[in-house]
Amino acid sequence: MTHEYIHETRLSQPREQVFAWHERPGALPRLTPPFGGGPDQVRQAPSDGIEPGSEAELGVSVPGTFGMVHLPWTAEHGEWDPPHYFTDRMAKGPLGEWEHRHVFEETESGGTLIRDRVTVRPLPQWAGRLNDLGERVMTPQLNRIFAYRERQLKADLAFHDQHDGPRLTLAVSGSSGLIGSQVCALLETGGHTVVRLERGGSTGEGVIGWDPDRGLLNPRDLEGIDVVIHLGGESIATRFTPEKKREIMDSRVGSTNLLVRALGQVPAEKRPRALVVASAIGYYGTGRGDEVLTENSSSGDGFLAEVCREWERAAHGATAYGMRVVNVRTGLVLSPTGGLLKPQLPLMQAGLSGPMGGGEQWQSWIGLDDMAGAVAHLALTEDAEGPFNVAAPQPERQKNFARTVAGVLHRPAVVPTPLAGPRAVLGAQATEELVAASHRVDVGKLLASGYRFRNEDLRGCAQHILGRVS
Template identity: 90%
Template structure:
């Protein structure tokens, strides 16, 4: 037999605005939770929005695999009556049946009641009463999923209310990465047009083809773009061999120089107004201890500090053309699907985590949604310029980080990890700059620019991205 689950969300925004948010291409990535228990990986965006017949391909995490193993899930949209409701159902996947009806009702105060009605049968019909057991297991997972979706929807709508200026055309390099995917989705749900710079791809609808390795980018493809955002670069989570260091530096500096050259060849009346380029708090180097680091603090020692200096210097070449240039000095981005947290989760779930490298070093962290929100905010804010520390307002020591996140998982964090472990994997230099470095950054400039954090403290961030509550 089937079971029905209902979740209701009351919003202050009018129904047409809320429904329009769901119609836009970024809605599915924004609503898809990064933790297991439901569809938590977007493999292929809806083929035709939420209109009948549109298909999307997702994945559902296999329990116990920490998001590393997914089963395929294909959803098809059915009935559709804007702005009142739309439906989607699983046409193939691991459940016996799944249909989701999204209902939008006007409230007396001009807001919106969103009612999510899910009809689900966990197992095939022949499983009989085992479906009752499956329903008891699924209900808590559905509660986690829809609580996450409500927080995402509410915060995104508030973000777009704050940034209610003209809708822009924004070109994004690094659009398929952990941060870039969410930056694009957030901008799209706000009604902005996003053009993705794709390596080797032909320029076409929604895509600008380029090849940073060969220095290929047609300046005409940037005409009429309002803002360019560059978030790409070779991963730094590796041994710093001479070859890797060359690739890490080249992938950032050469691609930024290519962008700046192309921007300089666009006529002034058609040239983008701003260039927003990623950097990192690695700019401040190692050995900073308890020092509070502002954007005016001197750059430090080490390979990553050198990379960031050269990267920022390349980006500032665009200032010659009268463009607003922003350097996003990124903190440690938290998500169970990538970045700092992903490789630590299996040990944390097993209760085998604890202070790393003594645990005294400061970690300036930021949740993925605030990372995406800050980048979008800096792209949309005409008065934002220069370097910005982009991290949560409350940095923590590594010992507290391990204890807090493990606590959200209801696990202890008492097993210390000496630096010998990371050194065996990453080598001495990468361990010193990635694991042992202490960065206590101040984000007063970002706050003064008007950015409103979703999660200022580590516990609330971890609870959100892991789908856990006290």
């Protein structure tokens, strides 16, 4: 026996545009939900888009592991008739059968109706419980998955409609990271060409090989690139030992200096027009309390503030070559698959979260999709220049943050957590700068540049990324 599920999505964009979005390489990462219940991890991109025979390697979360344990899932594309329909099926995975048929129809208003038809058959040991699985498990999970996909698709198409200028070629470092992978996918679905800067890789189709540790980057590889986006850097979620501090500083400042030197050696007529470099709201240091921080606020105290100052200074060197430079002062990025939220989810799900270190410190958070959207927006917006605070417009005190996200999971958030716990893991300095720091940033400059947020309030963002929209 099989279970059949149908979901319909109505869009204002014409069918050819919507189908083309699905054909591009970033479509699968953009549509894959981060909260489980189906394929929720892209391990290997489709080998040949959505054409017949193309395969992608995915993962599906094991229930109760909070996305930390995945089972392998191989998807294979079958029938294909652009712009009318395409199909994919599970070639290998944890079900007896999974087939997904995507049908695209024109509407009377000139828009598009997507009809997703999914056929699911469980493994033999579950066949006798199919009705129970279908009604109590499969249908609710598929509702969550396709509601997420619909929100993603509508927001991405709206983003591309807003940024309908010439299609660019962009080089991106840190392209496999939490933020970089989504920046690349968003740009690709808009028809832009993304070239990935890969450490130790060989320069070839779609790849620029470089080695920041050895100072190696061929300036010729940057010729013809329109914008460079530099998002790489050693993780800061660690003890700030002298060795780790050197690694964190060198991975950001050293690599940026290398990029700027190489850009200066590119002939002016072939040189990229813009350099977008990550920074962080750690620029403002510690001890800022309730102060509202704008891009004109002074830098603060602490190791991370020093890193951000040097990082931004290195990037600013590209202005000597007539390039537009943007420093992205990143807030606390939210996703179940990484960043601030991932390590907190098991405690929240268990009802063991609550105020940390008193909970009065401000957290300037931002959802992963808005983080990727803001970076892409600043790369594509020709008059965007200088530092930008990139966080949601509504920062939250830590105790309210914990209460809101736990509430979306229908869990309490009343268990106080003293800073002694983080200090035991991270040490005193990292705890002070990562956990106890208070940053209440203003994002008026980002809004004035024309960026349109997908999720301005924390509850709406948490509902989206956790698949708990009512």
